[in-house]
Structure formats: structure tokens, C-alpha cells
Amino acid sequence: DAGVTQSPTHLIKTRGQQVTLRCSPKSGHDTVSWYQQALGQGPQFIFQYYEEEERQRGNFPDRFSGHQFPNYSSELNVNALLLGDSALYLCASSKGQARGYGYTFGSGTRLTVV
Amino acid sequence: LAKTTQPISMDSYEGQEVNITCSHNNIATNDYITWYQQFPSQGPRFIIQGYKTKVTNEVASLFIPADRKSSTLSLPRVSLSDTAVYYCLVGDGNQFYFGTGTSLTVIP
Numbered sequence: 777d778a779g780v781t782q783s784p785t786h787l788i789k790t791r792g793q794q795v796t797l798r799c800s801p802k803s804g805h806d807t808v809s810w811y812q813q814a815l816g817q818g819p820q821f822i823f824q825y826y827e828e829e830e831r832q833r834g835n836f837p838d839r840f841s842g843h844q845f846p847n848y849s850s851e852l853n854v855n856a857l858l859l860g861d862s863a864l865y866l867c868a869s870s871k872g873q874a875r876g877y878g879y880t881f882g883s884g885t886r887l888t889v890v
Numbered sequence: 891l892a893k894t895t896q897p898i899s900m901d902s903y904e905g906q907e908v909n910i911t912c913s914h915n916n917i918a919t920n921d922y923i924t925w926y927q928q929f930p931s932q933g934p935r936f937i938i939q940g941y942k943t944k945v946t947n948e949v950a951s952l953f954i955p956a957d958r959k960s961s962t963l964s965l966p967r968v969s970l971s972d973t974a975v976y977y978c979l980v981g982d983g984n985q986f987y988f989g990t991g992t993s994l995t996v997i998p
Contacts, residue, residue, distance in 0.1 A: 809986075811988075818991045835985075864931075879979075881926075882933050884931075
């Protein structure tokens with residue numbers, strides 16, 4: 777049973793560039809949420825996608841955008857990268873808009889902005 | 891905001907019971923409380939979830955008082971492999987909030 781798959785696992789980008797991170801949800805799950813986790817901090821909610829629409833959003837600027845595809849996979853896009861965007865980006869999938877419970881997390885993408 | 895507060899760190903000897911409390915004053919009426927375990931460079935792993943009173947599964951128990959403004963994760967007889975960061979997750983109707991996390995170190 778495949779869990780949540782994220783790619784790439786590691787990424788190094790230059791300040792000002794754009795990046796796309798990808799997530800395939802666990803089989804049977806239809807909702808994808810994205811979190812940003814800075815070193816030594818708890819994960820911060822970015823947004824949630826359900827039925828190909830952004831349903832909820834955290835306190836992140838418009839530089840952070842996303843997309844969900846018909847097969848429930850999702851992308852997180854970050855434009856005009858800042859050094860402060862360096863973090864572990866976590867994707868969590870769930871069945872329906874689980875409102876925080878029933879999440880299965882991927883292992884994350886470690887983004888380093890230089 | 892459903893700000894959550896947890897102790898930053900805890901130490902425990904192997905075989906002891908560990909209780910970690912999370913305070914969440916503004917939890918939404920219809921939201922659950924969920925606890926996760928996270929090892930370095932891995933995503934959080936679901937431990938237990940509850941709405942009120944007490945919930946028990948094969949690895950932990952969760953105690954939630956009637957006012958739901960806090961919750962306590964109880965880990966019975968911890969082992970070295972339980973050394974990790976533990977987070978509570980709650981919602982306020984708009985967003986979901988992880989706590990600051992409690993770093994648990996189990997000592998032989």
C-alpha cells in the first residue's frame with residue numbers, strides 16, 4: 777500500500793527562482809494539504825486542496841500557490857524564492873476534508889535557498 | 891487563533907509512563923485533537939485522535955477534559971525508540987495548528 781510520495785527529496789535553488797514540489801497522495805485519499813516546517817519548528821499549514829480547488833489557506837503570501845489534478849496528486853509552487861523559504865515541505869493526504877485528523881504525511885522535500 | 895502550547899522537552903527512563911500535555915484554548919467546536927510523532931528528516935506519523943473524554947489505542951491514550959482546552963497524550967512504558975518530537979494538531983475552523991512540539995528523550 778503506497779503511502780504519500782513526495783518529489784524531489786532534496787532541492788537547492790537560488791534566491792529569486794521558482795520551484796515546484798510534487799505530491800502523490802495515499803491510495804484512497806482525495807485531499808492534499810501542504811505544510812512548511814522550518815528547522816526546529818512545528819509544521820505550518822500552507823493550504824489544502826480538495827476536488828481540485830484550494831479550500832483552506834494559512835498565513836502564506838501569494839508567492840505560494842498550488843494545484844490539484846484529477847488523479848488527486850498535487851503540486852506546490854513557490855515563486856521569487858527567499859532565503860527564508862528554506863524548509864522541509866510536507867505533504868499530507870486524507871480522505872475528505874479531514875480537518876486535521878486522519879492525515880498521512882510524506883517524508884517531505886528539503887528545500888534549500890541559497 | 892487556535893494557538894497550542896506544549897512543553898519544549900521531556901526526559902524519561904525506559905519503562906516509565908510519559909504524559910505530554912498540549913494547551914489549545916481556541917479549538918473549534920467540531921474539530922478533533924490529533925497527536926503525531928516525528929523523527930528527524932521524516933514526516934509526522936499519526937499516533938492517536940480524539941474529540942472528548944478518553945481514547946486508547948495500541949500505542950497510546952489520549953485524555954481530553956470536558957472544556958477541550960487541553961489534551962494529554964499518555965505513552966505507557968516508553969522505550970528508546972520512542973525518542974522523537976511529539977506534536978498536537980488542532981483546528982480553529984479556518985486553519986490547522988501544530989503545537990511547538992515536545993522533544994522526548996528516553997534514557998536507558
